[in-house]
Amino acid sequence: MGRWEPNARERLAKAALELYSERGYEQTTVAEIAKRAGLTERTFFRxxxxxxxVLFGGSVALQDLFVNAVAEAPGxxxxxxAAAAGLEAAAAVFDGRREHSRQRQxxxxxxxxxxxxxxxxxxxxxxxxxxxxxxxxxxxxAASLTAEAGVAVFKVGFERWTAAAEERTLSQVMRESLEELKAVTAGG
Amino acid sequence: MGRWEPNARERLAKAALELYSERGYEQTTVAEIAKRAGLTERTFFRxxxxxxxVLFGGSVALQDLFVNAVAEAPGxxxxxxAAAAGLEAAAAVFDGRREHSRQRQxxxxxxxxxxxxxxxxxxxxxxxxxxxxxxxxxxxxAASLTAEAGVAVFKVGFERWTAAAEERTLSQVMRESLEELKAVTAGG
DNA sequence: CTACGCGATGACAGTCACTGACATCACATG
DNA sequence: CATGTGATGTCAGTGACTGTCATCGCGTAG
Structure with missing residues (x-):
């Protein structure tokens, strides 16, 4: 074993999340993560x-999804x-990954x-x-401000979703948060 | 000289900004910053x-100013x-510090x-x-979303202000950015 | 079947950010 | 003049991260 086990990258991500959860981020060394994944420290950094x-391996895919949905929104x-369409697309990714999301958060x-x-x-x-x-x-x-607003809604919505006890869809929470933002900014 | 020159903290901040500007953040070691300030590396970390x-020494004061203005806005x-009042107060701090702000940015x-x-x-x-x-x-x-919106305006406004050639007041730029955000979020 | 090439991994040495422990200095206060 | 206090210096250490070279597993040309 050792060399040439498949999925080195995923093994490292899994080992890292486990160790960060068990003993905390600071108390975990990269050497320990690599060891649990059956690799060396040097390979971790490759x-x-x-x-x-190592906790953000999926961020590129999420961004692509979000951006493509905005680009392909009705003319x-x-x-x-358009930003709301992006929120919908992004929210869909997290269906069925609530527990993993919670642990990571x-x-x-x-x-x-x-x-x-x-x-x-x-x-x-x-x-x-x-x-x-x-x-x-x-x-x-307008473009930057709309983008900032969209991300603010994503952030607040995601936090509420991982914190919530009930089983509302992330997409539902996102929609509600967006409506709240509209109400709030209309107030002045 | 050496020990007991006054304003060690400020000397360190000045030396750091200079060195980061001259040769870049990564190419600067803490030992070099300390040396330019007439101190040792260990003292830097104290x-x-x-x-x-070392580049963010003023952030606490800025936050206090912003928050107090929000708290003391008319009932x-x-x-x-209320967030707009905070933006005004924060903007005032940067009057006459445009060049320093630009270098830091x-x-x-x-x-x-x-x-x-x-x-x-x-x-x-x-x-x-x-x-x-x-x-x-x-x-x-509503509170979190308003706060996020206020910070988004601050961020966008500050960037536009440091990037701008003309001499508009930061406070003016902030007001314009806030109006833009309102217009944009009213669009859906 | 063998030699060769290639990409992924291991081994090792080195730099630098950051920390803990202890000594030392300048100044205030009695 | 003695003593305390806070800021600084000195030194040793850990761990994140990097450069370099050797080694391994596997595919492929011959």
Whole structure:
């Protein structure tokens, strides 16, 4: 065994989430993660740029999904409605992964460095959304602000969904949060 | 000289900004910053938690200012208007510091780790704003969403201000950005 | 079947951010 | 002039991350 077991990358991600959950992010060394995955520390860094990134392997796929949905929204849709289409597409990914999402969120919530990484992933998402909106003809600063608003809704909605006891769909929570944002910004 | 020169903390911040500008964040070691400030590496870490934090010494004061303005906004003001009052107060701090702001923004824009730190400072600001709004009687999720919206306006407004050639006031740019956000979220 | 090439992994040395422990200095106060 | 206190220096150590080279498993040309 050892060399040439398949799925090294996924094994590392699984081992990392387990160890971060068991003893905390800071108390886990990269060498321990690699060992549990049957690999060496050096190989860990060939698959992930750093100790944080191992929790964010899916962020590229999520961003692509979100952005494509915005790009392919009906031509006449308003910017905010295009963003809403992106939220729907993104929300669908998490169906049936609520427990995994919860565990991951708990690990991130417990450590500042991991929160930083999560925030920059969301910022990257926001930038990509603004780009997609501009390609739809939306001008600045409306594009950036719509993107920021969309990500804010995603963030708040996702937090409420992982925290909630009941079994509402993420997509439902997203829709409600978006309506709340509209109500709130209409208030002035 | 050496021991007991005054303002060690400020000297470190100045040396760091200079070195990060001259040769980049990654190419600068903490030992070099300390040396330029006439101190040792160990002393650097007594003043700043890490190599990034040295660029964010003023964030606590900014947050306090922003939050206090929200808390002290007129009683009957809508949540979004209370946030607007906070934006005004925050904007005032940067009057006459445009060049310094530009240099600092350039350093941060050039490095991902620094962007992460900036984002978590903004997230902290958002959380504090949501808190202040809740103390005004605003309920969730309106408080969080208003806070996120306020920070989004701050972020976009600040970027436009440092990027702009003309000499508009930051406060003016903030007001415009807020109006844009309102227009955009009303669109659906 | 064998030699060769290629991509993934291991082994090892090195840099640097960051921390704990203890000594030392400048100044205030009695 | 003695003593306490807070800021600084010194030193040793851990762990994240990188560069370099050797090694392994497997496919493929001959």
């Amino acid at each position: 698959h992930y740029a750093d100790k944080r990134e 006449p849709a308003a910017p905010i409605d 708990a690990v991130i919530a417990a450590n500042t460095e991991l929160q930083e990484r999560e925030l920059i992933k969301l910022a990257s998402l926001s930038a990509a959304l603004a780009d997609a909106l501009r390609r739809r003809g939306v001008t600045e600063p | 003043h700043y938690a890490d190599k990034r934090e 009957p003001a809508a949540p979004i208007d 350039a350093v941060i824009a050039a490095n991902t780790e620094l962007q992460e730190r900036e984002l978590i400072k903004l997230a902290s600001l958002s959380a504090a704003l949501a808190d202040a709004l809740r103390r005004r009687g605003v309920t969730e999720p």
